[in-house]
Amino acid sequence: MYKKGLYKILRNEPLTASVWRMTLAGDTQWIAAPGQFVDIALDGHYLRRPISVCDYDGETITLVYKVVGEGTSQMSRMIPGAQLDLLTGLGNGFSVVDAAQRPLLVGGGVGVPPLYNLAKTLLAAGRRVQIVLGFNTAQEVFYADEFRALGCTTVVATADGSAGVRGFVTDAIAAECPDFDYFYACGPLPMLRALCERVAQDGQLSFEERMGCGFGGCMGCSCQTKDGPKRICREGPVLTKDEIVW
Numbered sequence: 001m002y003k004k005g006l007y008k009i010l011r012n013e014p015l016t017a018s019v020w021r022m023t024l025a026g027d028t029q030w031i032a033a034p035g036q037f038v039d040i041a042l043d044g045h046y047l048r049r050p051i052s053v054c055d056y057d058g059e060t061i062t063l064v065y066k067v068v069g070e071g072t073s074q075m076s077r078m079i080p081g082a083q084l085d086l087l088t089g090l091g092n093g094f095s096v097v098d099a100a101q102r103p104l105l106v107g108g109g110v111g112v113p114p115l116y117n118l119a120k121t122l123l124a125a126g127r128r129v130q131i132v133l134g135f136n137t138a139q140e141v142f143y144a145d146e147f148r149a150l151g152c153t154t155v156v157a158t159a160d161g162s163a164g165v166r167g168f169v170t171d172a173i174a175a176e177c178p179d180f181d182y183f184y185a186c187g188p189l190p191m192l193r194a195l196c197e198r199v200a201q202d203g204q205l206s207f208e209e210r211m212g213c214g215f216g217g218c219m220g221c222s223c224q225t226k227d228g229p230k231r232i233c234r235e236g237p238v239l240t241k242d243e244i245v246w
Ligand SMILES: Cc1cc2nc3c(=O)[nH]c(=O)nc-3n(C[C@H](O)[C@H](O)[C@H](O)COP(=O)(O)OP(=O)(O)OC[C@H]3O[C@@H](n4cnc5c(N)ncnc54)[C@H](O)[C@@H]3O)c2cc1C
Pocket: 037, 049, 050, 051, 052, 053, 064, 065, 066, 067, 068, 069, 070, 071, 072, 073, 110, 113, 114, 207, 208, 209, 210, 211, 237
């Protein structure tokens, strides 16, 4: 179930040279699970831009986004008080399963944001949460302190070794995370694929594919799974490891 609404920008601040955090006030009752996304209408763009919900409460939604093109660049220029037209309650989101008593969360780049509210949800359910955050360089790292403040055991990996473990998230998992029983991941496709190949545990993965309508109407995001075709925007973005066809 999704809903269209107007949201007022409370804050819009840079976290790194290209990643911003925007906090919006408005109706959050349609957000049902961590890992769901919103779809944002922007002036001059026919297609809305999908961004994961990083965090939310009864009145506010926090989004963390990377400026990659005209739409996200437009967002970074918006000032508090301005209003944005959002669809909320989109996608299935992550589910908290019994198998995940000691879950490992794995985020790569802009795949990190949806794991924040997931971490809060898992911690509230009494789970012991570890997280591995992967970036290219130390300058790109964001949200490591926020995850530590929640109480997650937090490991950073950078491809050039300028912060944390040198290498990819799979290198950091091998070096620093010997004990987990389930994983949740969001990030670039090669990262998700490498994880599934190298990690024996079951898990859930969120796919940030290109989208058209964002709410299930156009079939533009359809992908093949072992259970037949699924729309990433509606039956995803979260798929389980065992249903994915690579
Ligand atoms: C379910 C979902 C959740 C997402 N969550 C986040 C998030 O939390 N934070 C965040 O920063 N981004 C997220 N994205 C990606 C985000 O939607 C795109 O970066 C954004 O739409 C680009 O818009 P633009 O107008 O700035 O760029 P465009 O001008 O449309 O494109 C510029 C560049 O961005 C690339 N791009 C466009 N769309 C995507 C996409 N869907 N995924 C990856 N690259 C893309 C293009 O290949 C191009 O190189 C998510 C995408 C999906 C589908």
